[in-house]
Every structure is written in C-alpha cells, then in structure tokens.
Amino acid sequence: MTADILTYMKNCTLCPRMCGADRTSGRGFCGEGVNVRIARAEPHMWEEPPISGTNGAGTVFFSGCTLHCCFCQNHEISQGGKGFELTVPELAQVFLDMQNRGVHNLELVTPTQFTPQIVSALEILGDKLTIPVVWNSGGYDRPETLRLLDGRVKIFLPDLKYFDGTLAEKYSSAKNYPEAAFSSLREMVRIAGKPVIENGIMKSGVIVRHMILPSCRHDSIALIRRLREEFSPDQLLLSLMCQYTPMHKAQEHREINRRLSAFEYESVVKEVEAAGFDGFLQERSSAKEEYVPQFYSEKYF
Numbered sequence: 001m002t003a004d005i006l007t008y009m010k011n012c013t014l015c016p017r018m019c020g021a022d023r024t025s026g027r028g029f030c031g032e033g034v035n036v037r038i039a040r041a042e043p044h045m046w047e048e049p050p051i052s053g054t055n056g057a058g059t060v061f062f063s064g065c066t067l068h069c070c071f072c073q074n075h076e077i078s079q080g081g082k083g084f085e086l087t088v089p090e091l092a093q094v095f096l097d098m099q100n101r102g103v104h105n106l107e108l109v110t111p112t113q114f115t116p117q118i119v120s121a122l123e124i125l126g127d128k129l130t131i132p133v134v135w136n137s138g139g140y141d142r143p144e145t146l147r148l149l150d151g152r153v154k155i156f157l158p159d160l161k162y163f164d165g166t167l168a169e170k171y172s173s174a175k176n177y178p179e180a181a182f183s184s185l186r187e188m189v190r191i192a193g194k195p196v197i198e199n200g201i202m203k204s205g206v207i208v209r210h211m212i213l214p215s216c217r218h219d220s221i222a223l224i225r226r227l228r229e230e231f232s233p234d235q236l237l238l239s240l241m242c243q244y245t246p247m248h249k250a251q252e253h254r255e256i257n258r259r260l261s262a263f264e265y266e267s268v269v270k271e272v273e274a275a276g277f278d279g280f281l282q283e284r285s286s287a288k289e290e291y292v293p294q295f296y297s298e299k300y301f
C-alpha cells in the first residue's frame with residue numbers, strides 16, 4: 001500500500017458525498033475500507049455496441065457504492081457487502097489477465113470509491129496495458145478525483161440519473177447529485193475529448209447513459225435539455241436505457257414499482273432526437289427480465 005493511498009483513505013473525500021471517513025480503521029458511506037474489493041471480473045457482451053464489440057468488454061465489478069439507489073440491480077455488491085479483497089498488485093494482475101482474454105477494453109464498474117488503488121494498479125502495469133480503460137460510474141464523481149485519471153482513462157461511461165435533487169435524495173440518498181454529476185461530466189469530457197470510434201470499436205470519449213425511471217419522464221426530459229444546454233452534440237454520445245425493472249427496495253415507492261410505459265419511453269425518445277445527440281436507443285421491446293451477473297464472495301479465479 002503506497003503512502004498516497006493511505007492519505008486519501010485517512011479522511012476520504014473521493015466522491016461528492018465527502019463523508020470524511022477514516023477508511024484505514026473503518027468504512028465510509030460507500031461501505032468500503034482501505035482494501036480493494038471486487039465481486040466479478042469477466043468479459044461482458046451486453047454493453048453498447050462500440051464498447052462490447054465482438055470480443056466483449058473486460059468488466060471488473062468493484063464492491064460498495066457512493067450512491068444508495070433503492071432500485072439498484074447490483075445491490076448485492078453495491079450495498080450488500082458481497083465481494084472479495086485483493087492487494088493492489090493482484091488487482092493489476094486481474095487487469096492484465098483480462099487484457100489477455102482478448103477483450104476490447106478494461107471496463108471498471110462502480111470504481112469511484114477505489115480511485116487511488118486503481119490508479120496505483122494502472123501505474124504498476126504502465127505500457128503493458130494497451131487496451132483503453134473505461135470508467136463506468138454512477139456519475140457521482142468529483143472533478144478533483146477524476147483528475148487522477150487524466151491520461152489513464154480513455155472512455156467514460158457515466159450513468160446520469162437525475163435532473164432534480166429531490167428525486168436524487170429520495171431514490172439514491174444524494175441530494176447534491178445533479179450539480180455534482182454535471183461538474184464531473186464536464187471534467188470527463190475534458191479528459192476524454194470527443195468520441196473516437198474506429199472499425200466499430202470505441203477508443204476514447206464519453207457515452208452518457210440515462211435510464212428512464214417510471215413516473216419520472218419529466219425529470220428525464222429536463223435532464224436531456226440541460227445536457228444539450230451544456231454540451232454540443234459532437235462532444236458526447238447518449239445511450240438511453242429503458243430496461244428498468246423494480247428491484248431491491250423499489251417496492252417501497254409505489255410510483256417506481258412497475259415497468260416503464262410505452263408513452264413514457266416514447267416521450268423521452270422524442271426529446272433525445274430533438275437534442276441531436278448521436279448514440280444508442282434501447283428498444284422498449286428488448287426490456288425483458290433484467291440481466292444481473294453472478295457475483296462472488298470469494299476469489300474464484
């Protein structure tokens with residue numbers, strides 16, 4: 001463990017929650033202490049086409065999360081504590097093993113709470129890692145933390161969730177989500193630059209994901225309008241997701257305890273088309289049972 005990591009862990013302010021936890025002796029709001037924990041490292045075929053390509057994205061799922069979304073499909077690992085510890089050199093080896101499996105990229109899923117450990121693992125690998133690194137976060141990052149990734153992460157895949165802080169508080173316990181997410185998105189666009197896709201595979205740039213929640217189409221529309229006010233269509237790609245399935249604690253909120261209607265989906269699609277962003281529209285008819293990968297509590301490879 002390098003001194004740098006311990007400095008970040010002593011009074012943790014890595015994410016916009018800035019809970020100040022001493023992770024060398026306990027855990028933060030994200031549920032994580034000082035040691036990296038992951039719950040899965042496997043190629044994954046079901047991301048956006050230029051991310052999964054033909055060989056898959058090399059996904060590594062990190063344990064814990066800086067958000068507590070009541071509908072989280074990965075709640076077993078994000079809030080339930082599932083996962084297993086690795087040292088930083090072991091994490092670097094996982095990254096290298098993934099590259100050796102022939103995937104198009106190394107996709108880090110819910111990585112924010114382990115940013116310094118991930119940076120150290122990438123430093124260990126140096127030029128040995130030749131595939132682009134993808135940062136797949138909930139969008140709840142801080143520009144100051146993202147700067148550690150400058151020159152190391154080529155693709156950002158944030159899940160931009162809410163326009164309205166009241167909804168962000170109600171469903172994800174993060175009232176400051178909207179401002180924090182837009183600040184971090186500006187930094188992601190600065191670091192990654194305009195989207196570059198070669199032979200159908202993404203090499204660099206930002207794809208903003210947005211999953212429409214039932215009863216929240218007005219929030220989705222306002223979010224897309226703000227996105228268009230702050231970014232031009234050539235700066236990022238937009239991936240609209242409609243596969244919402246009530247999971248975890250969603251049943252505690254009657255208005256989101258159902259699937260999305262065709263009307264809700266179509267009204268948000270219209271707004272995306274008007275905004276002019278290129279990207280990906282998930283067809284509503286493809287929203288079958290949510291796919292949840294197998295997660296592990298012990299090292300399985």
Ligand code: SF4
Binds near residue numbers: 012016017029065
């Ligand atoms: S990463 Fe975790 S410990 Fe650090 S500020 Fe965020 S919630 Fe707190």
